[in-house]
Amino acid sequence: MASLGRLVVVKLTNAVVTLFVALFLISLIFSVFAQSTLKSRADEEAMMACRQMERLYTNPEEYEEACQALREQLYARYGLYDSVLERTIKLMKMNLKMDFGKARERYLGGTYDIKEQLIIALKNTIILFTTAQVIVSIIGILLGFAMARRPGSLLDRSLSLIAMITYSLPMWWVGLLMILIFSFYIPIFPAEAKEVYSAAAQVRSQFLNSFPYASMSGLSGLEIVKAALHNMKTSITMTLSVVRVWMYYMALPLMTVVLVAFGGWAYIARNLVISTLQEDFVITARAKGLPERRVLYGHVLRTASPPIVTYLALGLVGSFGGAIITETVFGWPGMGLLYWQAIQGSDTALVVAITYVSVLLFVTVILILDFLYVLLDPRVRL
Template structure:
């Protein structure tokens, strides 16, 4: 296990390095001029050049990247061009709302997707199976902003069951988490159905049924544990992605998370904040997938660390 863990950590570091290289290069190849945006539209060319020098934008791109990479290795993600504070402080101030939305969104995905997938598999070919698959396809295909606006209109504006947005108590969390859950729950339902059908066709399940075990016992004691294996990998990916911020959902609901911070930084070409958010997102995705890979053998002893 230790050899496997060391190998995966090295691979993860390679992925993170590649993400920083690609993101840095793309951002600094943009036609937008951050120095002009910081200085203001009415600034003279001399002022713009002075701002560019202060921000270090007049240095060669390789020198700037090495400086950024050295800072990252020391835990320094740089300073925001516009807000003049450390990017790490900005991300830390948005961490709790993002964590709350992440956990609630994944919970809704599991509560909606797993039972729906199991029911569809047990009623394969029937009207219930077809209905669940149709709804799951609609959830996957629908844009998140459309789901968010629909939820706001029906549940918040028309029925006044929840606030129209913002950040506060649990009632503010329900709609953005449900918007994530409806989209992700469709994927979970489809994957769960396929996995459950595959497991139910295995010899050990047929043997359990031949012994006279009740249907629920066969499904939930013998089949469900192995059928959940693909779900574990999806949870890891979703945890990492959501922790990096869900830009569309956070923007629609006015949720003060990392996704909203990233969107604001993109609009103002605040490169250090964009770089910091992307690096933060990549780190969580890598860690979540690594954790999922380590949990796999605990759920299924047939899977080995290698």
């Protein structure tokens, strides 16, 4: 127990230190490179405000003084008079409190609040890439085990070739090819997924107009039960309709991610299982007459699980950050597309927030992964 407690303290300390150092570097870099952007933004706001109040002054000198005072106020608000270290510390405090401020544009959700935009983007990215990662891992592990059981067979050689081909293809190129085939030549799926919210809202509106919720005011006991059942049926049917809309818009990017990634997963699982099958404990288990299925899934999978879990966890946390090019190609409203829009709009505050959230998620998943190692392999705590 002492070794386990020491392990927990060490891992937590490492995670906190890593997060603090990463946050300091992020804040320092953006504090240095964002000064010119913030100065341009302050000058632009000052110029627009000065144009609006020009008619209020007849004396040119008073007008210039008012504009200069306004410009100085904006410089002070954006921290342009502070030193690099002061701006860095201020930015670190804001990020630690999850106070990201306002974005320059309403990129997602019709709001300027960065935190709300991040929540929407992160939810969409998790819906797409986490679903794809789970599908890819299941297919990859099953195919990898099948390949490892018969190394050198036709199945093994064929799937290995397919894995090398698919994993070497750029995902954005495959995405463009999928759009060309399934959106233009065979128009089954939409070319862009950015309309998913408006389509889902339209489905809800049409459904509620056709099957509105029943009011329960002034009803008797039996009528209340009937109304409640009607409302429950309406909610379930409407939810299923909205899910179908999301699946329709998500199908093309989901198929692209699975097509590109499943081969690499299968090949990695194959190599891990083949190396584990050479271990002495596997030979001993087979010599005892244990069924091959029990040897594979009871002994080999348990031993090979730490690297598999590592690959899965890193894939998941990498998916949380989104894929800039992939999401931009499909117009999927996730973290990658939001990152790209923030870079295009020189929105420093939003870029800092996305970067910090990505680092925070990465450090958190690595910390959870360290504790999972203890459960999968008790020797780690020693």
